[in-house]
Amino acid sequence: MALRLASACLCWRAMSGLGKSLSYRTCCAALAAALVAWPAAAAERVALLIGNSDYALDDLDLPNPVNDALALGAALGGLGFRVIEATDQDLAGMRDALARFEVAASGAEVALFFYAGHGVQYAGDNLLIGTGFGALDTAGMVRASLPMREVRTVLERARPGAGLILLDACRDSPFGTGENAAKGLVRTGGGAGLLIAYATDPGNVAFDGTGRNSVFTKALLNNIATPGLDVRLMLGRVRQDVVVETFGQQVPWVEEALIGEHVLADVKGDEIPTDADAAELALWAVAEGGDARALRDYVNQYPAGTFAETAQARLADLDGAGSVPASLPDAFRAEPRARLEAALAALGLPGGVEAAAARYAAQQDAKAELRPAALYQDATRASMALAATTAQRLRTDLVALRGIDRLARLSENALTEIREIATRDPDAAAPVLAQAERDFEDIRRSRQRVLVRLDQSREYYNRILTRAALFVPDGATEDLLAAGTEAGVDGKLRADAALFLKHVRQSADPSRKGTYSWLTDFLAQG
Known part of the structure; x- marks a missing residue:
């Protein structure tokens, strides 16, 4: 041919x-x-x-x-x-x-x-x-x-x-x-x-x-x-x-399928900038697993934090359930284990599938029938709320990154010109050059702080998405986000919940596994 x-x-x-x-x-x-x-x-x-x-x-x-x-x-x-x-x-x-x-x-x-x-x-x-x-x-x-x-x-x-x-x-x-x-x-x-x-x-x-x-x-x-x-x-x-x-x-x-962590560039001194927002999300990513001590650590450190209300509600549920037998309820026995595990994890219920399912059952109304469909709806609602909140942080920081990159290019060009002048007239250019180098370094460090925040938000959103793809019901809509609440849902959160469900549906395509194609939607709206 x-x-x-x-x-x-x-x-x-x-x-x-x-x-x-x-x-x-x-x-x-x-x-x-x-x-x-x-x-x-x-x-x-x-x-x-x-x-x-x-x-x-x-x-x-x-x-x-x-x-x-x-x-x-x-x-x-x-x-x-x-x-x-x-x-x-x-x-x-x-x-x-x-x-x-x-x-x-x-x-x-x-x-x-x-x-x-x-x-x-x-x-x-x-x-x-x-x-x-x-x-x-x-x-x-x-x-x-x-x-x-x-x-x-x-x-x-x-x-x-x-x-x-x-x-x-x-x-x-x-x-x-x-x-x-x-x-x-x-x-x-x-x-x-x-x-x-x-x-x-x-x-x-x-x-x-x-x-x-x-x-x-x-x-x-x-x-x-x-x-x-x-x-x-x-x-x-x-x-x-x-x-x-x-x-x-x-x-x-x-x-x-790497095993363990592999760092290509070692840390020297204070090369990794710290960021309060990134630190909060890193702590929440641990606490959302349902460990009571981690949840209390999050609430104590961030009493008015982005996820404080969710953390307090999960603590109340854990405390209210008390000690329950770690056995899988009959209603869940026919369900795929991976789907159950993902849904229970999305609700922050600790332990293995049996213990987490037993905790979920203990939290439900004793008069209501325990149904897998209700579990998946609850897990979808929780995932939409977390993903929509994280999406807003992602969008903000992606816009900030693009702005900083534009500023960095201008600053670098100016710095190059000043250095060329300094080779011809070092005494006159020295003060300006020193200030330009400090300004460029400040921009560089600002960019690194934004990247640290984006690392946390990007990986956390992908984690929520990957998990939710296992249990979100067909036909789920953003209306589920407000179900069971008296207060209305913020329009931006609602829009991002709908966007998240779109990403869940797209993730069913095997060719999208391992990509961040969903990031494009945040750029388009940024």
Whole structure:
């Protein structure tokens, strides 16, 4: 089948996937070469960065992949990674680099694989296209491409503490909709200890960017060296940055099964700014689990806090229920356990499913029939209230972040000009330069405080959403938010409750798992 490569589609930039393992002879030769090139002891952190820009077919050339690989290599080198860089490589060159990476990654604390360049889904697999791709046909592409299965196999054999695969690629297939091609990506849920991050969600295009780096890599560079951030939270910021910059046209996608926390940049001094709002939400995220001591801690520290009324009501319910037998009520025995567990957790009822269900039953009117439908409605109502409150915080801080970013760009440009003047007339410029540097630092720290707040709000909203997707009844509406209350519901809360239900319905689409596509709605209204 001939490949049709329209100019509008020339930004395919890499997939994950399944492919055939290297032959025994190829493996032995590559590993022998690698053992000569590298010391026997594995590095604690190792990275392989592949950037393919210069293809045999001139029409496929890309401006940024090599820049992306080199810039990320410099950043990772500064974080103590042993970096293997492989730019403008054909299939043989990519496999050679991968073999060296396997040796270095064996038993490492973190092993990171990054690819920028053309990539495509083909025949149920995802292929990274080498620069030797010079024949406009399917067979030529397959012969020139590295299957992502080989990358995953290498990480599985190396068994690092955390295996990270970062793919800066768009997802459109050049093969149209034929038998061997499909729009989007093959889902590749990682095994334990593996995280895979894609530049965009299935079926969408990753932008190459107007500067020296793609939008996704630029976001990586802006966040990867942030002190003290677990890699999941760091990639949460990356996704957020890309969504904000592209106004939701590109939404990175992450699948992970990491074990424990993995921080790429250590904390030094007071590099992590504190924020009162973020601290409150962090404490509430713990307290909402229903532990009485944590709820009292929250109420004592934040008596007028955002969630104080909910915390006090939950404490009253816990105290009123007293001690109850931890047995699952008969009415709930036929219900899916995961659905029950999620609904009970949304209501802040502690303990396992049996104990939490027994507490819920004890709180109900003795004359009323205990029904699973009532539980799911109660859990939906509680989730809508929490999500709507969190949504308002998200919207406010996303607007603030965009404003601070605009101010930071202006301040940085001014600072650059003042520094240039200072090289010519240091005495005259010194006072102004000192003040400009202080102002820029204040802006930077303000941005960090907003990011800390967004970290808490974004992850908490996603947690509520993921949990609610398991139990929200079909046909639920925002009217449920006011059910059983005498006072009316604020119009903004009601609108955000409706938005939350929309996000719950969207989350039923498997292709949205691991994305923050819902963030776009807060941008549009911000």
